[in-house]
Amino acid sequence: MGDFLQLVRNENIKVYFRPRTYIMAGLLVGAVILISVMWLLLSGRDTTMWTVAYWESFILFLLVTIFSVVIAAVSVAEEFTSGTIKLLLIRPWSRSKILLSKYISVVLFAALLTVLLFGSTLLVNWLSFGLFPSETALAIQEQLPGQENMSSLQFLFQFYVMKFIALVVMITLAFMLSTIFRSSALAIGLALFLLLAMDIINSLFSLLNYKWIDYLLFTHLDLTRYIGHTTIDGGMTLGFSLGILGLYYVLFIALTWYIFDKRDVAG
Amino acid sequence: MEQPVVRLQNVTKRIGGRTIIDRLTLELPLGEVFGFLGPNGAGKTTTIRMMVGLISITDGEIWIDGHSIAKEYEKAIKHVGAIVENPEMYKYLSGYQNLMHFARMFPGVTEARVKEVVRLVGLEGRIHDKVKTYSLGMRQRLGVAQAILHKPKLLILDEPTNGLDPAGIRELRDYLRELSKVEGIAVFVSSHLLAEMELMCDRVAIIQNGKLIDVRVLQGSKPSSERxxxxxxxxxxxxxxxxxxxxxxxxxxxxxxxxxxxxxxxxxxxxxxxxxxxxxxxxxxxxxxxxxxxxxxxxxxxxxxx
CATH class of the missing domain: 3.30.70.270 (Reverse transcriptase/Diguanylate cyclase domain)
Structure with missing residues (x-):
């Protein structure tokens, strides 16, 4: 039955034929350049490119998450608000496959933004700090938080992998909210609230000493803490965190697909 | 009689204890323009939504070209082209991009076919403009275009004359007649505009409060021997x-x-x-x-x- 890749292509067109996508990408790269330039102006060139790249990635990954969550939250909801869902569904494709094509396009977008941030921080900071390093910068023995026995590039790559895993869980959550509520505003609002309130919720819960806290989603979203450590928070391992995230992921996916498949499209 | 392209059998829709559609039974052969007539709120759009699988059927069964819409959705819907309510398109894309979008969802619909359809609905001049710049009449034409891209056996149009000017209505009418007679497809049109249906349809069903009240053959201009x-x-x-x-x-x-x-x-x-x-x-x-x-x-x- 037809060519599934064509469905993914359709969904990609809906993402990349809109100005907002380029505004997001532009803001992200612009922010990278801005931070590097400010750093150059304020504290000179006595820094390695890795230090700047790390801090930029650390700060701006939040932007990647926000933009990806927005695209994920809009994906299904917008078809409902514009009414195009009716024309989209009455084709010889099951609803599950149509939803899958949307989900793939959303994950692709998140991956693209992640790669864009990784690439632009490396390039911009290599140009600013790495190309003609100062004497002081050359002498610096790089020590980023958690970096042990690995090169800076290796460290940064691990950082992005950890961040991306959590990002996929977050956009899956946003995608689910989008499908359940059929309202982009509500899905964006809820997903971003959960994202931004995460630290507060975590620090609140860390005051409590209950076992079930270890099974909450938000306890496991910051995987970068595992870089250079085998256990954190008194005994949790990376495998345990990934297992918990995987469980939530499967739950989100199952709920999303079940609801989308069963729902009456009216109004 | 040859096998009907659509068959609704005791179709019932209940939402929260309220019966929206009550045991509706209809048959529609190829080559017929069938009018589905009823006052606002009678259940016309609900019936259409069930026919294209957008909402579930509480009871009864709908068969399209011999396939159950509930059990063999992909096989059944393959033969259907439809506009449900307003022809809402992706406004940020051009008319052409919209048509290509839907063309990609059918195996075998080529760019040449898309261009042919664009000519057919008379949108050549504006097809590469963004849909948000289109008038309601042009959107209606684009809606018809996406519905006939894959040469369906059954064309379902919900209130197709909404927003069309008299010339557009006439054009649509002639076009629907031609589609049904020349290409032999069945056309299912819902409307509350009676005069319009009289000119367009071979047969009409009248529905009220979710119940089928009457099905009658329209004589057209043929002389009647009735007193x-x-x-x-x-x-x-x-x-x-x-x-x-x-x-x-x-x-x-x-x-x-x-x-x-x-x-x-x-x-x-x-x-x-x-x-x-x-x-x-x-x-x-x-x-x-x-x-x-x-x-x-x-x-x-x-x-x-x-």
Whole structure:
């Protein structure tokens, strides 16, 4: 039955034929350049490119998450608000496959933004700090938080992998909210609230000493803490965190697909 | 009779205890333009949504080209082209991009076919403009275009004349007739515009409060042998009634120099000859054929949304 890749292509067109996508990408790269330039102006060139790249990635990954969550939250909801869902569904494709094509396009977008941030921080900071390093910068023995026995590039790559895993869980959550509520505003609002309130919720819960806290989603979203450590928070391992995230992921996916498949499209 | 392209059997939709559609049974053969008529809120759009699988069917079954829409969705929907309510498109894409989007969802619909359809609905001039710049009439045309891209056997149009100007309505009407007769596809049109349906359809079903009230074949302009009430305007009504009594034709006075008789085509001619030979001036003869609107109000009892 037809060519599934064509469905993914359709969904990609809906993402990349809109100005907002380029505004997001532009803001992200612009922010990278801005931070590097400010750093150059304020504290000179006595820094390695890795230090700047790390801090930029650390700060701006939040932007990647926000933009990806927005695209994920809009994906299904917008078809409902514009009414195009009716024309989209009455084709010889099951609803599950149509939803899958949307989900793939959303994950692709998140991956693209992640790669864009990784690439632009490396390039911009290599140009600013790495190309003609100062004497002081050359002498610096790089020590980023958690970096042990690995090169800076290796460290940064691990950082992005950890961040991306959590990002996929977050956009899956946003995608689910989008499908359940059929309202982009509500899905964006809820997903971003959960994202931004995460630290507060975590620090609140860390005051409590209950076992079930270890099974909450938000306890496991910051995987970068595992870089250079085998256990954190008194005994949790990376495998345990990934297992918990995987469980939530499967739950989100199952709920999303079940609801989308069963729902009456009216109004 | 050949197998109908659509068959609805005891289709029922209940939402929260309220029966929206109540045991609807219909059949639609290829090559027919079928009107689905009813006041606002009668359940026309709900029925269409069930026919294209957008909402579930509580009870009963819908078959399209022999495939159950609930059990073999992909096989059944393959033969359907539809506009459900307004033809909403992706406004940030051009008309052409919209059509290509839907073309990609069907195996075998080529760019050449897309261009052919664009010509067919007369959108060549503006097809590469963004849909947000389109008028309602142009969106309606684009809606028809996406519905016929894959040469469906069944075309479902929900209120297709909404927002079209008289020329557009006429064009759509001629086009639908051609599609049904030349390509042999079945067209299912819903509307509350009675006069419009009368001109467009071979058969209409009237639905009210979710129940099928009546299905009738429209005669079109074909002469009927049925006796209808005929009004004749004459100079002397009393003399005319007397003259008609001679040929066993009972006429009643109808005021203003009018008399009323029950007559078919042949009898009307006989009456005219009789009146003229009796030296009575005949100013006009008018058969009171019931319009679909009259019939509709008659069956629905002119009732409001209930």
């Amino acid at each position: 209808v009430r005929t009004l004749i305007e004459v100079d002397r009504a009393d003399a005319a009634i007397g003259a008609l009594a001679e040929v066993d034709c009972a006429a009643q006075p109808d005021g203003n120099g009018m008399i009323a008789v029950e007559a078919d085509r042949e009898l009307t001619a006989v009456i005219n000859a009789q009146l003229v030979s009796a030296g009575i001036k005949v100013f006009g003869i008018r058969a009171q054929i019931k319009s679909l609107e009259d019939q509709f109000l008659e069956v629905t009892g002119g009732e409001r949304i209930g």
